[in-house]
Amino acid sequence: MIRPMKKTFLLSVLLLCVSFVTRAHAAEAPPLSMQILSSKTLSGTAGDYVTVEGQIMNTGLQAVNDLTTYLSLVDTQNKLPVDLEDWSAEKGLYIGTIDAHQALPLNWKIHFVKAGTYSLIIVAEAAGYEIPQASTITKFNVSPKRNLNPRQVLPVALGTPIILIFILFLVTYKRRVEE
Amino acid sequence: MFTHIWKKEIQGELYTWKSMLWLVIASLLFSFTSYLLLTNKELSLLDQTELLWLLGKIIVGVALLILTIDASSIINVEFERETAESLFLSPVSLRDFILGKLLASITLWAAVFLVSIPYIIVTSAGSHLAWAFIGYIALLGMLGVVGFVFLIFGISLLYRSSKNTITTSLIILLAFATPALFTSALKNDVVSQVFSKINPIDNIFNSLDNVLVDYKISVIENWQFLLPLVIFCAITFLFLFLSAKRFTQQGIIRND
Numbered sequence: 001m002i003r004p005m006k007k008t009f010l011l012s013v014l015l016l017c018v019s020f021v022t023r024a025h026a027a028e029a030p031p032l033s034m035q036i037l038s039s040k041t042l043s044g045t046a047g048d049y050v051t052v053e054g055q056i057m058n059t060g061l062q063a064v065n066d067l068t069t070y071l072s073l074v075d076t077q078n079k080l081p082v083d084l085e086d087w088s089a090e091k092g093l094y095i096g097t098i099d100a101h102q103a104l105p106l107n108w109k110i111h112f113v114k115a116g117t118y119s120l121i122i123v124a125e126a127a128g129y130e131i132p133q134a135s136t137i138t139k140f141n142v143s144p145k146r147n148l149n150p151r152q153v154l155p156v157a158l159g160t161p162i163i164l165i166f167i168l169f170l171v172t173y174k175r176r177v178e179e
Numbered sequence: 180m181f182t183h184i185w186k187k188e189i190q191g192e193l194y195t196w197k198s199m200l201w202l203v204i205a206s207l208l209f210s211f212t213s214y215l216l217l218t219n220k221e222l223s224l225l226d227q228t229e230l231l232w233l234l235g236k237i238i239v240g241v242a243l244l245i246l247t248i249d250a251s252s253i254i255n256v257e258f259e260r261e262t263a264e265s266l267f268l269s270p271v272s273l274r275d276f277i278l279g280k281l282l283a284s285i286t287l288w289a290a291v292f293l294v295s296i297p298y299i300i301v302t303s304a305g306s307h308l309a310w311a312f313i314g315y316i317a318l319l320g321m322l323g324v325v326g327f328v329f330l331i332f333g334i335s336l337l338y339r340s341s342k343n344t345i346t347t348s349l350i351i352l353l354a355f356a357t358p359a360l361f362t363s364a365l366k367n368d369v370v371s372q373v374f375s376k377i378n379p380i381d382n383i384f385n386s387l388d389n390v391l392v393d394y395k396i397s398v399i400e401n402w403q404f405l406l407p408l409v410i411f412c413a414i415t416f417l418f419l420f421l422s423a424k425r426f427t428q429q430g431i432i433r434n435d
Contacts, residue, residue, distance in 0.1 A: 047227055086229075089393075153217040156301045157210035160294065164203050172196050 031060030066127030184279025
């Protein structure tokens with residue numbers, strides 16, 4: 001027979017252990033592995049589209065709930081995070097629940113907006129975990145798109161109004177002759 | 180009979196220096212914009228498709244502004260010069276009168292569109308988007324212009340005053356155009372999103388964005404923007420129909 005005091009003590013120890021286990025779980029990253037299947041470095045010209053392909057897998061024994069993945073892009077030249085407004089139509093992807101050992105594809109279509117070098121990571125965040133899981137870095141090398149073609153635009157920019165003025169002269173002259 | 184009114188209007192609109200100068204000014208505006216976009220170092224860092232979108236917005240915006248002002252006076256001038264009475268005494272029905280004036284307004288839009296084509300071609304060089312850009316400017320511009328002209332003609336038949344029609348029409352244009360220029364960050368709430376779905380100018384700009392920036396060129400991919408524009412034209416046509424009915428009931432000489 002366990003005496004009531006001893007029973008209370010054992011119960012307290014048990015509760016303390018459970019509390020530690022829960023805390024330890026919360027301070028962990030979710031048991032997910034994220035692989036980038038596309039090239040580690042993607043290059044292109046401003047205006048091009050590339051697809052970053054990845055895979056997320058639950059490596060744990062239990063399902064991970066309330067899972068969200070999102071992109072994080074950093075301009076490595078200016079050392080600044082980039083607003084994804086024009087870079088990707090889908091900045092985040094809500095997965096919800098991923099079962100144990102289940103793997104899901106992650107595809108992001110990225111629009112190269114501005115020249116420079118960038119680092120992209122995919123971040124996964126799940127309910128009950130304080131630390132997010134991040135993928136390896138994908139580097140972007142975006143070369144500038146040169147729109148500098150004054151030779152083409154100048155004849156049109158000057159020519160169109162001149163032609164219109166000439167047509168106006170002709171119309172006015174014709175009207176006066178008719179009168 | 181409407182062709183007679185149309186020809187008469189076109190002769191008045193496009194046959195004198197004064198009445199054609201706006202087209203030269205519009206052309207100078209397109210020249211300045213395209214030259215700046217293609218040669219300015221800061222702006223040239225923009226993706227070419229963004230540049231095309233900006234030019235598209237300017238072309239449609241200029242056309243709508245010109246058409247709003249012109250359509251506001253094209254009907255009212257007949258009342259103010261007191262030529263409406265003699266016009267309706269001749270075998271001209273109200274339908275022919277409106278149709279002739281509508282064709283004249285569409286001709287002005289066609290003139291702005293034709294002037295914009297060289298700029299569209301030169302700015303789209305190398306992007307393979309020139310034909311899509313021209314086609315969608317023609318389609319979206321036409322739907323926008325026809326919708327606004329129906330609305331303005333309806334207001335004209337109610338007001339019978341150029342000054343009041345111009346003021347009201349410009350305010351309506353401004354009310355549609357200002358939210359369309361807001362960034363997407365300012366369109367996060369439900370009210371803005373709903374207004375954006377029904378706003379014809381927003382739909383024109385969003386469809387151009389869809390075509391030029393997101394490369395969604397087919398009509399099916401732009402149906403969500405084209406349908407509200409068609410509905411806008413239908414609603415404004417209904418408004419014009421009701422105004423015309425009221426006008427017929429009141430007669431040319433209003434007893435108020």
